[in-house]
Amino acid sequence: MIIIVQIVLVLAVVMVAFALMSGGSNARHLAIRRILLMMFAAAAVFSIFFPEILSAVASFLGIGRGTDLVLYGTIICFFVYMATTYQRFRSMEISITKLSRRLALDEIEKPAERTARTLDANDVDRPQQGV
Numbered sequence: 001m002i003i004i005v006q007i008v009l010v011l012a013v014v015m016v017a018f019a020l021m022s023g024g025s026n027a028r029h030l031a032i033r034r035i036l037l038m039m040f041a042a043a044a045v046f047s048i049f050f051p052e053i054l055s056a057v058a059s060f061l062g063i064g065r066g067t068d069l070v071l072y073g074t075i076i077c078f079f080v081y082m083a084t085t086y087q088r089f090r091s092m093e094i095s096i097t098k099l100s101r102r103l104a105l106d107e108i109e110k111p112a113e114r115t116a117r118t119l120d121a122n123d124v125d126r127p128q129q130g131v
Contacts, residue, residue: 047066
């Protein structure tokens, strides 16, 4: 007999899996991420319908309960997420720094252009003589 909680949990896992599949960097990383995500979703759905098997796997690994196994797996996934997020943000910081430096260098005017513009501005501001 399927309980409503099991259906809700399965739908939540499937929705999270599809949400995490969108986006990505290159094709290889995206493929690896999708494969791992589908494996996680399948394991999550399986453990929702058959929690006793999760407990058996946990006891085989020397962990007291299946919920403890899930907790340990969640902690590992969280650390992996933190590491990849740090790497991604560090890469973005480096890119922004390079872009800012490039823009600053591109906006520097050459001395001859600045002098010519100053002379043109002075000519406009002066009243014309002999009119």
